[in-house]
Amino acid sequence: MKITRDNGKTARSPVSRVTKLRPKPKRATVGRPRKVDGSVIAADRILDAAEDLFSKRGFDGVTMREVAILANVDAALAHYYFATKQGLFDAVLERRAELVFSERMEAFDVYEATQGDKVTVEGAVATFVIPLLERARNGDIGWKNYFRLIALVNNDASHVAPSIMSYFDPLVHRLITVVKRALPDTREEELFWCFHFLTGALTLALSRTGRLDRVSGGLCRSDDLASIEPRMVEYCAAGFRSVCTHDRKPATK
Numbered sequence: 001m002k003i004t005r006d007n008g009k010t011a012r013s014p015v016s017r018v019t020k021l022r023p024k025p026k027r028a029t030v031g032r033p034r035k036v037d038g039s040v041i042a043a044d045r046i047l048d049a050a051e052d053l054f055s056k057r058g059f060d061g062v063t064m065r066e067v068a069i070l071a072n073v074d075a076a077l078a079h080y081y082f083a084t085k086q087g088l089f090d091a092v093l094e095r096r097a098e099l100v101f102s103e104r105m106e107a108f109d110v111y112e113a114t115q116g117d118k119v120t121v122e123g124a125v126a127t128f129v130i131p132l133l134e135r136a137r138n139g140d141i142g143w144k145n146y147f148r149l150i151a152l153v154n155n156d157a158s159h160v161a162p163s164i165m166s167y168f169d170p171l172v173h174r175l176i177t178v179v180k181r182a183l184p185d186t187r188e189e190e191l192f193w194c195f196h197f198l199t200g201a202l203t204l205a206l207s208r209t210g211r212l213d214r215v216s217g218g219l220c221r222s223d224d225l226a227s228i229e230p231r232m233v234e235y236c237a238a239g240f241r242s243v244c245t246h247d248r249k250p251a252t253k
Contacts, residue, residue: 045071046078048142051092055149059159061088090161093153096146103131108174117181122176122237128171129202129232131253136206137225144208151207155200179240186244194240201232 049071051060064085068075084090104127111127112119127235135246151161183191205228212222220227 002169013033014091019239024196042071042073042077043081046073046088047095051142051145054089054092055145055152058152058156059085064088077250086161088160092149092163093160093164099120100132100135101168101171103135104128104171105174107131109173112178119178119181120237121179121182121240122132122233124175124182125198125237125240126233127178128175128198129236130229132202133205133225133232134228137229141206142190147206148208151203154203179244183241183244185233190244190246191240194236194243197239205232218240 046067047149050062050067053067060083064078067088068078071078078088082091101215106131107127115123127198131149135143157165172195175195176188179191179194180186180188205222205225208223210222212220
């Protein structure tokens with residue numbers, strides 16, 4: 001996978017030599033161990049174990065030795081494939097990123113092609129969030145761990161390579177562009193503020209903390225993504241419309 005830097009040049013993403021070991025995954029099997037050879041299976045087991053531990057403890061709460069124990073491999077093998085904990089962390093984040101990105105960009109392609117000039121704020125928000133929520137809802141435990149990790153990263157990106165952080169920027173700009181078409185008189189500044197609030201709500205939903213269960217006395221469940229999905233679209237679209245159509249004076253610097 002290639003990642004575009006801020007200077008416009010294209011560079012390989014910061015994964016270790018394990019990328020060379022694994023063939024480009026097909027859409028149906030991405031993120032899962034593939035029975036190609038022993039090295040591939042071991043590398044995927046390490047990634048699965050790291051994904052699990054990082055999603056629960058964050059970067060600082062995990063050691064390479066703990067990952068190796070959970071993956072049932074020698075610690076030296078984890079270092080051989082990924083060199084450092086940072087390399088392993090980056091590889092975990094990247095492994096599913098291309099599929100997540102392409103699915104959501106394709107959803108925008110379909111939405112804009114079918115709606116033409118009739119795009120709506122609700123449609124733009126739904127296109128941005130539903131592919132992610134659907135995969136989180138229907139995916140296996142690996143996907144659940146990955147999205148929990150993404151939620152952690154969204155709130156603390158101190159250990160994430162800038163190239164990985166910027167990988168999804170074109171998707172954000174796609175959302176902004178489509179909402180701008182639905183609300184053509186909106187100042188761009190307001191659109192980005194609304195995105196900021198939207199992504200916060202989205203990553204909170206993906207983290208499934210259980211706090212909603214407690215404060216609602218069991219009326220709502222944070223892992224009930226089927227119920228969250230339509231409500232999030234309605235709530236965030238209303239926020240976009242309210243903020244973006246508000247007659248607000250530009251902030252003075």
